[in-house]
Amino acid sequence: MSETTYKKKLIEVALPLDEINAACKADKDRKTGTLRNIHKWFAPMPLPAWRALLFAALVDDPEDDKQRVYLLDLIKRLVAHGADLPDPLDLSEAQSLLSRQFPEGLPPVLDPFCGGGSTLVEAQRLGLSSKGSDLNPVPVLITRTVTDLLPRIHGRDALKPTESASNDELFETFAAGRSTGYEGITKDVVRFADRVRAAVAEEIGAHFPRGADGVPSFWLWGRTAICPNPTCGAESVLTTTWWLSKRKGAMSWIEPRAVGRQIELDVVCGRQTGGPPDAPKVGRGASFTCISCLQTIDESEIRRQGQAGTLGQRMLAVQVLAPDKSRFFRAPTSADLQAASSVARPDDLPDISLGEPNQYIAPPRYGISSQLDLYTNRQLLVLATFASKIREVYDWVLASGGDDDWARCVTTLLGLALGKLAQGGSTQTRWKFDSRSGSAKPEGIFGRADLPMTWDFVEIDALSEGAQSWLQHVKTLLDALPYAPHGRGTAVRSDARTSSLSPPGLVATDPPYFDAIGYADLSDFFYIWHRRALREIHPDLYSTIASPKKGELTAFPWHHGGSREVAQRNFIDGFIETFHNLRASIRADLPMLVVYASKEQKSVADEQSRWASILTAIIDADLEITGTWPVHGTGSTRMRGQGSNAVATYIVMVCRPRPAGAPTSSVSDFTRALRRELGPAVRDLQAASILPVDLDQAALGPGMQIFSRYRAVVDQAGERVTVGRALDLINSALGEVRDEQIGELDPVSRFAARWWETHGWNTGPFADADKAARPLGISVDDVKRAQVVTSEGTRIKLLGGGELDRAWAPSNDVRPTAWEAVHHLVDRLVRGGGELEAAQLMAVLGPLQDPAMALTYRLHDIAAAKGWAADQERYNALINSWTELVKLSSSGPAATGRLF
Known part of the structure; x- marks a missing residue:
């Protein structure tokens, strides 16, 4: 194999995954007060993850353990505050280090699938200039706002009301002193948002009678x-x-x-x-x-x-x-009914089709065939009127003394607030109950990335000050501004197959997930209102009536004559062309980062098809995967979302152009490399607390890292092995790794796992137990003495399904086992005192800790295969908390608790 001709970046050697994943969890758990609140986009990767990934992709690996520890510690500090911004001193330290890394000037960053702009926001935060592009106008608008329009006016004061200003324009928000950050624009957005609201109320307020x-x-x-x-x-x-x-x-x-x-x-x-x-x-x-x-x-x-x-x-x-x-x-009352029924549908709105019904868009099955059908007439009137008034804001701002940059920024922010208003102002808005208090409030569309059929819905009063109202959406949008950067960036509408960066720099992107999310189809929900309000401000984004569908790099059969094969081939060919094009934008000493995930699926075949498609494109574009990292990117509600249209673990693939002299491998050599290298990689994934539901997907990364370093892998007939076949071989090797892990367990735990797979928590015949135990060199009495089973006459039953003795510890057990460790941890975590009590046990597990983790993964797999949802959730919860339990077990109350 040819020698590497480039200096490895830190991301190709090491990352502090535990800290990154913890920061992502904190970011996802926070529902308001993050950059996501500026506008809805689908499956955005958390900001802390991009901050860490970009920095690690830019700095060289020092090839010195002490220096590497320093860099990893700096990344930990950059993400230490979770959803909050990093400490300014830590950020300054990172920026200074990058400046020394690139004395001739920092490279720019390109994201050709810019989405909500997370990649480019963090690039600017690190001091780099950015360029974002997307075929879809909605993500371009969001990205342009946060990386171009806002940075232009950073630090400027709010406009001073003129003597002729109406009373509506005079606000307490005009505090004395100079504005910092985005305080100035915040004041003026509040000012003109209230003016818009007053104008709307004057025009249509009669349709909302007060009793x-x-x-x-x-x-x-x-x-x-x-x-x-x-x-x-x-x-x-x-x-x-x-x-x-x-x-x-x-x-x-x-x-x-x-x-x-x-x-x-x-x-x-x-x-x-x-x-x-x-x-x-x-x-x-x-x-x-x-x-x-x-x-x-x-x-x-x-x-x-x-x-x-x-x-x-x-x-x-x-x-x-x-x-x-x-x-x-x-x-x-009759007044309520009359007010709602007397509104005619506005006649100047485009009637955009929802298309054929599919797995993500259900309403057309029931006659709801267009975007306008998703609203009552009164809801349409509200949104249309708000959009018309927002169109006037640009001139209002200029008349108040603002310049073009200021007027464009204020108007665009209010246009985004209109999109948020639509999100809570359609017949997709549900009346959602709080499971703790029992009270209810309206919840807008896109809790998941789909358009379901709704049978009951809630209509909000946009002119009020309550949930989902205009004022509330403006407030949550403005709460996001402190998280926006103030660097240099552009965002344009273009196809990733033609997007470019000059001079070349770092390409980092989170592209579409095959058929997981219908970006263009769902974007029409926002596009119709953005276009009505903002087409004079952003004419390059709104030349079409609907969001462009042709050319979108997704794999939906209904966009390709109903053929899954044609859709998949179009996806692969499009990404081969994209990656070939992007190679020209990659600076020679930098890698390309491709983040990929797909929604959770019950079908392994479907999931493998998704992965085979993007990986085929990477490899056929002559790229080599030089590193892979799993990033959780999910919050505490993850388990409740299983089976829904939700994104699982993100896999970060670090790619480089494959060397011209890369060798060819036989299948046997490839499988030998898999057996040699996949085991340690899987243990690393498990040590990073990758959720069991995500392990198969995460393990594809290191497997494909091996596959992609060859120019080709050929079989005995001399035929090139496809990516799909390679994934089969990787999954087979993964199965061997798991079997080896189980084989390393103590005999009693191996017996218990096999018995549970057959009998679950039910009783079984003693004779069957005896037959299962003897090949392992133990007897049923050994299993009973280990406190793993209990006997009921001539039948035995596993312990671990119910509550256990909370005083158990390996030190007071004559034969401690991994089975006991797992179930005592689960019992304390789920039924007992939670993480603190479980951590106190973790602190004294000693050599049982690693076998317990391996067994937890195995038991989760069994539960998933059997459809035992409650058990599956318990084991998943333990793995999800594993890193935190280890951390708590070595410090604080958990460590102290084990002394008593």
């Missing part, structure tokens, strides 16, 4: 269908719940009753006890029970009525803010 009992906050709606029972024919309500509030002492709900063919709805409010009847929704599909005759209206009938345009909408209840600031629910 004598207070001001309506939210209107709750449900869809309706005609019961097909010929003896009934009632217009039944299709709702998933009758609950309005589950808050203790103030429970409220709807009680339906049939009066002939009419369905009457009574609102019950403020009860101490009780509850509503069962909701009419039946099972997981779209079947409902008729409220009048109790016959099932099945999904086919619901679809038929939807396609015929006969599904209706009915206002179910109203939440009111009383004069004393308390909130209560009541039935809709």
